[in-house]
Structure formats: C-alpha cells, structure tokens
Amino acid sequence: MPIRPDPTGPTITVADFALENAKLAIYIDGAAFHTGPNLRRDRRIRLRLRQAGWRVEELTARDLARGAELVTSLRRGAE
Secondary structure (H helix, E strand, O other), X not given: OXXXXXXXXXXXXXXXXXXXXXXXXXXEOOHHHXXXXXXXXXXHHHHXXXXXXXXXXXXXXXXXXXXXXXXXXXXXXXX
C-alpha cells in the first residue's frame, strides 16, 4: 500500500498493509533485510510517518504466529 504522509505529496514508502483512515501502516519484516543502509532508510521513513501522525507497526514472523490475537490488538489501536 503506497503511503503519503502529506495527501498532496509524493509516496515515501510502500507498507505491506495500511489503513489510511486510521493512519496505520503495517510492515512485515525479515531480520536479515534490516541491516546497513536498509535499516537506516527504514528508520528515517518510519520516523517521518510517526511525525505525520501515523501509527507504525513492525511485525516479524514470530508476531504473525499470534494469529487472531495479533489482529485483535491491531484493531484496538486503529479504533
């Protein structure tokens, strides 16, 4: 899901899932991908989203194993 912190600005990231109305961006990340330049880039982007009022959830495979409990917790934060 492309995300623009400013509705008239450019897309700065593509989240795995997003609820635009709730300003919730969800990323499912593998640990191996987040090293060096990728890690620094993602931190900058996610900080920018948070500064624009977005809630950013960074999930791993372990989080996904929580199943329905994870969905429930994400929903609570999006209400």
